[in-house]
Amino acid sequence: MIIYKTKAEIERIRKANKIIFDLYSDVLPGYIKPGISTLELDKIIEDYIRSKGAIPATIGVGAEYGNPYPAASCISVNDGVVHGIPSKEIILNDGDIVSIDVVTNLNGYFGDSAITYPVGNIDENAKKLLEVTKKARDIGIEECRVGNRLGDVGYAIQKYVESNGFTVVRDFCGHGVGKSMHEDPMVPNFGRKGRGFRIEDGMVLAIEPMVNEGSYKVKVLADGWTAVTKDGKRSAHFEHSVAVIDGKPVILSNGE
Numbered sequence: 001m002i003i004y005k006t007k008a009e010i011e012r013i014r015k016a017n018k019i020i021f022d023l024y025s026d027v028l029p030g031y032i033k034p035g036i037s038t039l040e041l042d043k044i045i046e047d048y049i050r051s052k053g054a055i056p057a058t059i060g061v062g063a064e065y066g067n068p069y070p071a072a073s074c075i076s077v078n079d080g081v082v083h084g085i086p087s088k089e090i091i092l093n094d095g096d097i098v099s100i101d102v103v104t105n106l107n108g109y110f111g112d113s114a115i116t117y118p119v120g121n122i123d124e125n126a127k128k129l130l131e132v133t134k135k136a137r138d139i140g141i142e143e144c145r146v147g148n149r150l151g152d153v154g155y156a157i158q159k160y161v162e163s164n165g166f167t168v169v170r171d172f173c174g175h176g177v178g179k180s181m182h183e184d185p186m187v188p189n190f191g192r193k194g195r196g197f198r199i200e201d202g203m204v205l206a207i208e209p210m211v212n213e214g215s216y217k218v219k220v221l222a223d224g225w226t227a228v229t230k231d232g233k234r235s236a237h238f239e240h241s242v243a244v245i246d247g248k249p250v251i252l253s254n255g256e
Contacts, residue, residue, distance in 0.1 A: 001184055002176060002183070002184045002185055002197070002203065003176065003178065003179055003183055003184075004200070004201075004202030004203060005178050005179075005202050005203075005204050005243070006202070007245065009109065009178065009179075010178075010204065010243045010245065010250075010252065012106070012107070012108075012109040013109045013110065013111060013177075013178045013204055013241065013243070013252055014111075014243075014252040015106055015109070015111075016054065016104045016105065016106035016109050016110055016111030017104070017111030017112070017113060017241050017252045017253035018111070018253075018255060019048075019049060019052045019054050019104050019106065019111060020102050020104055020111050020112075020113045020253060021113065021253055021254060021255035022255065023045065023048050023049070023102065024100070024102075024113070024115050025255065027044065027048055028041070028044070028045070028100065028117070029117070031044055032092070032098065032117045032119060033092070033119065033120065034091075034092055034093050034094045034096075034119060034120055035091065035092065036091070036092050037086075037087065037088045037089070037090060037091050037092075038075040038077065038084070038086040038087055038090040038092070038098075039086045039087050039088040039090075040088075041073070041075060041086065041100070042071045042072050042073050042075060042086035043072075045072050045073045045100075045102060046071075046072035046073075049072060049102070049104055052104075052106075053106065053107075054104040054105060054106040055104070055105040055106075056071075056072030056073070056102070056103070056104065056105075057103040057104060057105040057110055057181050058071065058072060058073065058074060058102075058103050058181075059071065059072055061181065062224075062225075067224045067225070069083075069085070069225060070085060071085055071086045072102075073086065073100055073101065073102045074099075074100070074101040074102075074114075074225075075090075075098060075099070075100050075101075076098070076099040076101075076226070076227075076228075076235070076237070077090060077092065077096055077097070077098050077099075078096055078097060078098075078234050078235075079228045079229045079232050079233060079234055079235060080099065080226065080227070080228050080235065081099075081169055081172070081210050081212070081218050081227040081228060081229060081235040081237070082099070082101065082169075082172055082210060082227050082237060083101075083225040083226055083227050084099075084225075084226045084227075085223055085225055085226055092119045093119065093120075094119060094120035094121060095119065095120060095121060095122055095123065095126075096118075096119040096120075096122075097116055097117070097118055097119065097122060097126050097129070097130065097234060097236060098116065098117050098119055099114060099115070099116040099117075099235070099236060099237040100114065100115055100116075100117070101113075101114035101237065101239065102114070103181050105181075108179070109178060109179065110177055110178060110179070110180060110181050111177075111241060111252070111253060112177045112181065112206045112239065112241050112253070113239050113240060113241060113253035114208055114237045114238060114239035115237075115238060115239075116130055116133065116134075116236040116237055116238060118130065125213065126234060128164070129166060129211065129213055129234060129236045130236050132160070132161060132164045132166055132211060132236075133161075133166075133209055133210075133211040133236040133237065133238050134238045135160065136157045136160050136161050136168075136189075136209040136211060136238075137157075137207055137208065137209050137238040137239065137240060139156050139157060139160050140153045140154075140156055140157040140174075140189070140207045140209060141207050141240060141242050141249050141251065142156070142249065143156045144199055144203075144205060144207065144242050144244055144249035145199060145244070145247060145248055145249065146198075146199055146200060146201060146244060146247040146248075147198075147199070147247075148198075148199045149193075149194055149195060149196045149197060149198055149199065150185060150187055150188070150191070150195070150196030150197050150199065151191040151192050151193055151194055151195030151196040152191075152193050152194070152196075153174075153187060153191070153199075153207065154187070154188040154189055154190045154191030154192075154196075155190075155191050155192055155193045157189045157190070157209050158189060158190040158191065161189075161209065161211050166211050166212060166213060167211070167212045167214070167215060167216035168189040168190050168209055168210070168211055168212075168216060169189065169209075169210035169211070169212060169216055169218055169235070170188070170189075170190060170216055171218050171227070172210055172218075172227065173186050173187055173188045173189055173208075174186070174187030174188075174189065174205060174206045174207050174208045174239070175187055175205070175206050176203065176204060176205055176206070177204055177205070177206045177241055178204040178241075185197045185205075187205055187206070187207060189208075189209045189210065199244055200244065201244050201245060201246065201247065202243075202244065203243070203244045204241060204242065204243045204244075204252070205241070205242050205243075205244075206239055206240075206241055206242075207239065207240055207242055208237065208238065208239030208240075209237070209238065210235060210236070210237045211235065211236050211237075212229050212233060212234070212235045213229075213233035213234045213235070214229060214231040214232075214233035215229065215230060215231050215233075217229070217230040217231070218230060218235075239253075240252070240253045240254065241253045
């Protein structure tokens with residue numbers, strides 16, 4: 001069931017997202033450098049979120065299935081796609097790319113956003129991968145207009161990504177967000193025009209293409225969470241929380 005939000009509720013979701021925006025823009029860039037572990041980054045992330053009166057919403061997700069997620073963020077390096085568990089054993093190196101996905105719970109309203117950072121000096125194809133993934137997210141957001149369908153969002157993302165020689169992950173997708181971390185509807189990053197739910201005012205959607213250098217196929221590691229590319233090639237991930245207001249998309253996780 002899709003949960004439509006009032007404008008007052010959307011503002012509360014925006015506040016939850018503002019914490020993540022400030023984290024990504026003001027805090028983490030100074031730490032994303034060779035030599036730091038992903039566990040150290042997760043500690044910085046958790047401390048910052050809690051300092052703002054919010055809760056890191058990923059902690060404990062999946063407990064009902066006997067495998068609770070243990071960290072305040074998902075951190076995926078190079079061939080990591082999503083849901084990478086932070087570890088003291090995973091150290092960032094020059095030339096890596098690192099995707100960070102954070103969800104905050106601020107007084108019962110959830111923010112959700114992801115970003116992929118370069119670590120030091122990255123090669124040209126990695127630069128292109130990041131640029132294309134970020135642009136694909138923005139193209140998908142532009143399709144979040146009343147009168148369109150969710151298939152229009154996925155089609156636009158897929159067409160742009162594939163025209164640039166990359167592939168979109170199909171095992172994971174965007175989703176509704178706001179009163180919980182994951183809500184209906186699911187928002188695939190591929191699809192056909194004119195298919196899926198109609199987009200309506202009051203929807204809040206997480207638009208989050210995951211884009212691979214090689215095949216779109218992924219696998220989940222033995223920890224039950226970490227998803228990596230099957231072919232070992234790199235993956236990037238950019239995400240915004242987006243509300244549909246007065247027929248148009250409004251980004252809630254851009255700090256405004």
